[in-house]
Amino acid sequence: MPTMSRQVILIFFLPFFSFGQSISSLTKAELTKCYSLAIADYVKTVYKEHKITFDTLYFGKHDQFPNLKLPGKIENTNIKFLSPENGLKLQRERKSIYYINMIGWGTREKYEFMFVTFTHSSAHQFDWHVNYTYNAKQKVFELHKSSFDYYWFKK
Numbered sequence: 001m002p003t004m005s006r007q008v009i010l011i012f013f014l015p016f017f018s019f020g021q022s023i024s025s026l027t028k029a030e031l032t033k034c035y036s037l038a039i040a041d042y043v044k045t046v047y048k049e050h051k052i053t054f055d056t057l058y059f060g061k062h063d064q065f066p067n068l069k070l071p072g073k074i075e076n077t078n079i080k081f082l083s084p085e086n087g088l089k090l091q092r093e094r095k096s097i098y099y100i101n102m103i104g105w106g107t108r109e110k111y112e113f114m115f116v117t118f119t120h121s122s123a124h125q126f127d128w129h130v131n132y133t134y135n136a137k138q139k140v141f142e143l144h145k146s147s148f149d150y151y152w153f154k155k
Contacts, residue, residue: 032068038113043075060101125153
């Protein structure tokens with residue numbers, strides 16, 4: 001009987017171990033590169049579409065944001081991370097800053113991001129969605145498609 005109960009326990013717990021670890025997930029270094037690429041593409045795309053340049057971008061360091069060490073400057077733009085509370089406070093004090101909640105998800109084969117962009121005292125301006133696919137030959141993510149959803153932003 002002890003052998004049977006061990007088999008039942010193994011059958012019960014085995015799926016938890018296999019679903020908890022994905023062979024298609026990114027390493028921390030790969031995830032850092034992917035986030036840096038997305039931020040660089042955001043800066044370039046916002047300039048191309050709307051002629052907006054940034055001295056500094058403030059990103060919300062929310063609970064779902066991975067613990068990554070990103071560069072302090074990307075595409076000649078300073079990158080700063082703030083808690084959501086400090087982000088709201090800074091937006092009240094300096095109405096012209098851009099505050100972004102960046103959300104990312106995906107696998108080694110494809111990764112997606114959404115940049116939720118606020119300015120003018122926390123007014124939701126626009127969201128930028130970007131999808132990347134992994135080029136296995138070159139071992140890099142490549143931009144597949146991107147789009148904007150507008151809220152308060154005037155084109």
